[in-house]
Amino acid sequence: MMDPVRNPFAPGAGQRPPELAGREKELAAFEVVLERIARGRPERSLVLTGLRGVGKTVLLGELRSMAVRRGWGAGKIEARPDADLRRPLSAALHRAVRDLAVRHRAPERVESVLGTLKAFALKSNPENAKLRDRWQPGIDVPATTGRADSGDIEIDLVELFTDVAELAQDVGTGVAVLIDEMQDIGADDISALCAACHELSQSGAPLVVVGAGLPHLPALLSASKSYSERLFRYVRIDRLDREDADQAVLVPVDREQAAITPAALDALFDRSGGYPYFIQAFAKAAWDAAPTDPITVEDVAMAAPEAEEELAVGFFGSRYERATPAEREYLRAMAELTEGKDDPAGTSDVAVFLGRKPSSLSPARDSLIKKGLVYSAERGRIAFTVPHFGRYLRGMEE
Numbered sequence: 175m176m177d178p179v180r181n182p183f184a185p186g187a188g189q190r191p192p193e194l195a196g197r198e199k200e201l202a203a204f205e206v207v208l209e210r211i212a213r214g215r216p217e218r219s220l221v222l223t224g225l226r227g228v229g230k231t232v233l234l235g236e237l238r239s240m241a242v243r244r245g246w247g248a249g250k251i252e253a254r255p256d257a258d259l260r261r262p263l264s265a266a267l268h269r270a271v272r273d274l275a276v277r278h279r280a281p282e283r284v285e286s287v288l289g290t291l292k293a294f295a296l297k298s299n300p301e302n303a304k305l306r307d308r309w310q311p312g313i314d315v316p317a318t319t320g321r322a323d324s325g326d327i328e329i330d331l332v333e334l335f336t337d338v339a340e341l342a343q344d345v346g347t348g349v350a351v352l353i354d355e356m357q358d359i360g361a362d363d364i365s366a367l368c369a370a371c372h373e374l375s376q377s378g379a380p381l382v383v384v385g386a387g388l389p390h391l392p393a394l395l396s397a398s399k400s401y402s403e404r405l406f407r408y409v410r411i412d413r414l415d416r417e418d419a420d421q422a423v424l425v426p427v428d429r430e431q432a433a434i435t436p437a438a439l440d441a442l443f444d445r446s447g448g449y450p451y452f453i454q455a456f457a458k459a460a461w462d463a464a465p466t467d468p469i470t471v472e473d474v475a476m477a478a479p480e481a482e483e484e485l486a487v488g489f490f491g492s493r494y495e496r497a498t499p500a501e502r503e504y505l506r507a508m509a510e511l512t513e514g515k516d517d518p519a520g521t522s523d524v525a526v527f528l529g530r531k532p533s534s535l536s537p538a539r540d541s542l543i544k545k546g547l548v549y550s551a552e553r554g555r556i557a558f559t560v561p562h563f564g565r566y567l568r569g570m571e572e
């Protein structure tokens with residue numbers, strides 16, 4: 175039997191894969207960004223976009239590691255709808271400053287930046303006043319006054335970014351701020367963030383904001399600031415092609431001194447369509463189902479129902495559950511109109527299908543967008559952010 179303890183595969187949101195396949199181009203592009211920014215050269219930062227489960231979060235994590243390996247300060251946040259940016263951002267920058275402090279020779283400079291960071295954080299104002307009084311950023315220096323504490327997020331971001339970037343400049347590196355689920359940042363914060371990035375890039379300060387989010391993120395950014403295309407290079411993260419998908423399975427299997435037959439690889443690709451999350455799920459189940467080494471096509475077939483069951487709960491179901499009855503109706507209509515394929519549907523076709531006025535469906539649609547389940551693919555067209563969601567919805571028992 176294949177030892178389940180040694181099963182290398184890792185299905186799950188943000189789970190580091192045993193082999194990060196097919197992302198060489200993105201990693202190389204980020205090397206160039208780091209090198210150029212550290213030398214004070216102008217360079218667009220990266221924004222990764224793609225569907226659920228294609229590997230944005232793990233790639234963002236890898237970019238973070240790259241920055242840290244080069245002695246950069248780095249911090250990562252996951253944006254949430256309806257939450258202001260100050261607190262998570264100050265936590266991420268705190269982390270970055272601590273990375274830099276290790277190499278910095280002037281502790282009083284570090285402390286002064288931490289004081290500014292604390293002042294910035296304390297300006298966050300949650301609706302709940304009780305929470306505001308109790309909450310303290312975990313920074314143990316006194317907050318300073320007069321910098322990054324005006325209350326205007328744009329002014330404060332520029333000042334804070336500038337000070338943190340200077341700290342990095344002292345040690346000859348830079349600062350990377352990585353923002354996952356970037357489409358969830360509120361309108362004011364996103365516009366301030368773009369403005370701050372713009373200002374810093376013009377002064378040649380070594381700080382980059384690297385983003386990741388759903389496919390409509392570029393549209394959100396350019397609606398916010400027309401110059402955002404000059405700040406960010408949008409990189410679409412997609413399913414893996416056949417060769418890379420095979421590598422994602424072969425390399426980890428080989429590392430465990432096990433094997434898999436070519437027919438089993440065919441079957442795995444058939445099932446996964448090259449989507450990284452599905453690759454991990456089906457490969458993991460196939461390994462566990464294999465009575466002997468190598469893993470065969472029969473093992474893949476045997477394991478598939480179990481893998482699908484797990485996907486139905488963990489990948490599809492957890493998202494479907496977030497939708498209200500009206501939203502579910504909308505999702506099902508999309509699934510029928512696209513016949514379970516991953517193509518976009520016309521919003522007016524959805525209305526016709528449901529026998530409703532288009533305007534009456536806007537609340538459901540907007541709420542589904544906010545929940546990250548669908549996105550507006552282009553004018554008048556709506557698509558699932560979750561690959562194979564339509565197929566899943568059509569296969570569900572009532």
Ligand SMILES: Nc1ncnc2c1ncn2[C@@H]1O[C@H](COP(=O)(O)OP(=O)(O)OP(=O)(O)O)[C@@H](O)[C@H]1O
Pocket residue numbers: 184185186187188189190191192193194195196197224225226227228229230231232233422450451452453454
């Ligand atoms: N390049 C890759 N090669 C192999 N497996 C990968 C790769 N990238 C991601 N994975 C696997 O795919 C799964 C999903 O990855 P991740 O959570 O990063 O996706 P995501 O795009 O952030 O999804 P979401 O939009 O839901 O947050 C994980 O199990 C991860 O191990």
Ligand SMILES: [Mg+2]
Pocket residue numbers: 187188230231232354
């Ligand atoms: Mg993610």
